[in-house]
């Protein structure tokens with residue numbers, strides 16, 4: 255175990271189970287270790303002066319908003335690392351619902367940018383990489399119907415449609431197969447999200463254990479003696 259807690263990113267299309275997995279990991283950390291993780295999102299609006307550019311660039315993407323959005327995302331991620339992730343890691347794991355991979359896919363799909371170009375622009379601001387990026391993978395038919403079944407979920411006509419979701423998934427796939435080109439993703443592990451949620455959680459936990467990102471459980475014997 256490292257002397258600090260892990261920074262874990264969960265990626266995947268809408269409806270692939272990111273929220274479900276994040277909650278499961280949260281409960282495991284709390285239940286097994288009494289440590290409460292910090293959960294965060296890909297955008298945290300910590301670079302307040304960039305908030306308008308983030309909202310415009312995300313919801314009205316066009317050639318005019320592209321560069322301002324890219325630098326706003328970079329500034330927000332930098333602020334998130336400086337103010338949330340790095341200060342918290344000595345005390346607790348940090349679990350992010352989306353991070354860098356989602357941004358790479360957005361600029362590929364919405365702006366026809368090369369993944370390497372987006373990566374370079376963001377990498378210039380990113381001072382730390384997650385230990386691990388878990389990518390939940392699921393056919394778009396299933397992920398979209400799961401997402402649509404969710405109560406109160408807002409569907410975006412320019413994003414939550416098959417052809418866009420297929421392109422996003424293809425971009426994830428292209429990145430996942432070349433992890434060496436994207437060191438700021440940390441270790442990248444694809445998880446099959448078709449299986450029941452308990453199995454996906456166990457698979458994710460196994461990945462963390464294999465990489466020694468969770469502390470060993472201390473066994474308590476009846477006499478109160480402990481073994482490391």
Ligand SMILES: Cc1cn([C@H]2C[C@H](O)[C@@H](COP(=O)(O)OP(=O)(O)O)O2)c(=O)[nH]c1=O
Pocket residue numbers: 266267268269270271272273274275400401403404405449450451
């Ligand atoms: C993980 C999982 C989720 N769901 C449901 C729960 C939610 O209503 C919906 C989406 O899951 P959710 O965890 O919210 O996905 P994401 O955060 O990636 O958008 O699908 C299933 O039906 N089966 C599953 O195995």
